[in-house]
Amino acid sequence: MIDRKEKILQTALRLFANHGYNGVSTNKIASEAEVSEGLIFRHYKNKQGLLDAILQQAFEKAAILYADIITEQDPKQVLWKSITLPFRGDPKEYDFWRLQFKLKWELEISGKEKMQPMTDKLTWAFTQLGYQEPEKEAQILQHIIESVSGGILKDGMASQEALKDFLLEKYRVN
Amino acid sequence: MIDRKEKILQTALRLFANHGYNGVSTNKIASEAEVSEGLIFRHYKNKQGLLDAILQQAFEKAAILYADIITEQDPKQVLWKSITLPFRGDPKEYDFWRLQFKLKWELEISGKEKMQPMTDKLTWAFTQLGYQEPEKEAQILQHIIESVSGGILKDGMASQEALKDFLLEKYRVN
DNA sequence: GTCTATATTCGGATAGAC
DNA sequence: GTCTATCCGAATATAGAC
Structure with a gap:
């Protein structure tokens, strides 16, 4: 890695993701x-x-991931992609997800608005599949996905792996 | 409030719960x-x-809440009490729960071990009720409860209220 | 673009008086 | 028990040289 500005960003991401912003x-x-402290403030206005800058990148990556689900036309595939989402995460990008969870609580940065299209798409999928209460089903599934994601980040994929097939079966999309 | 030691504790709880430990x-x-800074270090070893001291209190309160579920003998009641748990929280004690969520991510204090008896009890309840995969059902329900609790703390009870009856119906314990 | 040196404020913690 | 004064290191940020 030669670009020091980028190296600062990468390093900060890793550290923030593991110890929080204030930590x-x-x-x-x-x-x-391995750069001077002053350089950070040349490249970025302040801490x-x-x-x-890191969050900007993170949101872009998240948008790409969600776009795949939002543009999906088969309702069963929408559910399948949503459920398997936490299990398909590239370990290289764990820091981005970990940072989201950390900051959601540390700095009350929710990114909730960014999730609205996902909620809508899930509601649409459950409607298509004839569920009685699609909005609530969507909300519940998102709760499950959120908490499973958190579990993976905290305790590793193995701790949640067994749930993947169970969920796919439960929602009949395996 | 006259007891300044207690007032320090209360104030710290409120601030930690809202801005995190390092914040x-x-x-x-x-x-x-409204006390001198030095007094904090008279009453407590350090920050x-x-x-x-705050966490000690929090764990005790949590234990009381869980005890009610763990000693319950009717499996349906176990589910009912678990599902309604987040909705029965005393707003006066929100700071305690908020702190748990914050620290889980900020300082990686999980309190997971303390939850094991709850997991076991839920597994037992699902077994009694004849579910095919009681362990996984328990894990899923705990995920839902955790995420619903988080939703209440972040966006208020109203944001999750509709899910209560829906869940009670889904698990047929209403 | 990058580093070294420095300014300045802040944070945790202690000492000593009352 | 409580306050005031203070120390010391850490943290954010800037200035100036290369």
């Missing part, structure tokens, strides 16, 4: 990234600006 | 509690010790 000093970021 | 300084705690 990581710019000094720590600089030493881990918050560095976080903003 | 709150002892200076802030002291000024909000961490203050947090420990």
Whole structure:
């Protein structure tokens, strides 16, 4: 890696994702990234600006992932893709997801609005499949997916793996 | 409130619950509690010790809540009590629950071990009720309860209220 | 673009008086 | 038990040289 600005970003992502925003000093970021501390403030307005840049990237990555589901036309496939989503995560991008969960609670950054299209799509899918209460089914499934994702991030994929097939069966999309 | 030691605890709980452990300084705690900063360190070994005292209380409160479910002998009642748990929370104690969620991610304090008896009890209940895969049903329901609880803490009870009856019906315990 | 040095404020913690 | 004063290191941020 030669681009030091990018290296700062990567390093900060890793550290923020593992120790939270307030838990990581710019000094720590600089030493881990093997750059001077001053350089951070040349490339980013301040510590918050560095976080903003990371979140910007994170939201873009999330949007790509969700787009695949939102554009899906087969309702069963919508459910299948949603349920398997947490299990298909690229370990390389774990830090992005971990950061979302961490900041949701640490700094009350919810990213809830970004989820609305997903909720709508799930509601649509359950409607197509003839469920009685599609909105609530969608809400429940999202709760499950959120919590399963959290479980994977905290305790590893193995801790949740068994649930994947169980859920696919439960929703009859396996 | 006259007991200043207690007032420090209450204030710290409120601030930690809303801004996280690393997001709150002892200076802030002291000024909000209207005591001198030094007094904090008279009553508690250090900042961490203050947090420990709060968590101690929180775990005790949680234990009481869970005990009601764990000692329940009717499997249907176990499910009913578990599902309605997040909706029966005393708003006065929201800070305790909010703190759990915050610290779970900020400091990776999971309190998972404390939940094991709940998992076991739910598994038992599903077994009694003749479910095919009681362990997985228990895991899923706990995921739902966890995420619903989080939703209540973040967006208020109204955001989740509709799910209560829906879940009770889904599990046929209404 | 990058580093070194430095300014400045903040945070946790202690000492000593009352 | 409580407060005031204070220490010291850490954290964010800037200035200036290369």
